Amino acid sequence: AELQLQRREEELENFVNVISHNLKTPIISIQGFANLLREELGPQLSPEHLHFLDRIQKSAVLMEKMILDLLEFSRLGRELPKLEEVEVRELLREVLDETKLLEQISRKHEKSLPERDKIAPVEFVAPEHLPRLRADSSGLKTVFQNLLNNALKYRRAEVPLRIEIGWQELPRFHAFWVRDNGMGIEPLFQKKAFNLFQRGPQVGHISGTGVGLAVVRRIIENHKGLVRMDSKPGEGTTIYFTIPKVEAGEEPA
Incomplete structure (x- = not known):
């Protein structure tokens, strides 16, 4: 099999x-x-x-x-992932700067829209301290980019969007999460959300390829980590993922 x-x-x-x-x-x-x-x-x-x-x-x-x-x-x-020393705080700062710039550009295009169609500003929350770890820098950056872009794309118009990035150190892993208060995902769809070309029925009107979360899963699994989702429709989504701790010269177990 x-x-x-x-x-x-x-x-x-x-x-x-x-x-x-x-x-x-x-x-x-x-x-x-x-x-x-x-x-x-x-x-x-x-x-x-x-x-x-x-x-x-x-x-x-x-x-x-x-x-x-x-x-x-x-x-x-x-x-295979090209492992190197990565300062996650610096990497995340780059991703957040790029994301905020894209959000500002998007908001400039909104100036001509009626007030009811304008979207509230986004609140980004990230921890002061983040680890230095061995990972594929480009891959880890793509993971954060895709998760932040999804949070921005699938926001609820009626509430200001809040995106929280979190981290916890465990004995064998670094655990991260990206949490939002957006649309959320139906329970039946959550199991296949990380597969190729999968998009929830409630987001058909929003432009997307259905590949982003599949890429996230592949990158994390290439690092021998785990990724999972916790989501409630109308309340938001949290994506959790882990990166194993490895020393220089080692490969993820």
């Missing part, structure tokens, strides 16, 4: 690679022709036609993002 599962995973990896590479060129063509149409015929197009063109361009961007996410997911399945 284990051999069959491994073979299926390898087949999926090959399928992902082939499909991703084959889709790149047509998506670039769609984006190019859509941009050309807007430049050449923009003034002549009706508002309805401009809306259709906008939908085409947004769909092409989403498809391109999905391909990049799939390629990243596939790469993570082939490569």
Whole structure:
């Protein structure tokens, strides 16, 4: 059974690679022709036609993002984590700075919206002290980026968003969590939320690829850690993950 599962995973990896590479060129063509149409015929197009063109361009961007996410997911399945000394406080500061900048840019675009459609500012909470550990710096950064982006994306409009990052040192692991007071996830969906292309039925109107949490799971499992979710619809979600303690020259057990 284990051999069959491994073979299926390898087949999926090959399928992902082939499909991703084959889709790149047509998506670039769609984006190019859509941009050309807007430049050449923009003034002549009706508002309805401009809306259709906008939908085409947004769909092409989403498809391109999905391909990049799939390629990243596939790469993570082939490569072992490159362990190095990581100052988590510094790494998290970079992620938070980038996240806050993106949030500020998003809020600038909101200035023209009616007051009822504007989103309240975000409160970020992180511990003063965070560990120095051995991990794949790029992978750990991706984990925090994906979890913070999910919290921002699936917020509730009626309450100010609060995102808390936590850490606890255990005998053999470093335990982290990212907690929000967003939409939350239905219990039946939580078990498959870390699988590829899985998005809850209540978030269909929000742009996304359904790959982010699968990437998080793969990165943490590549470190021989664990990841799990605790979520309540209408109250929020907490993602917990662990990174084993390893010394220089060792591999995660």
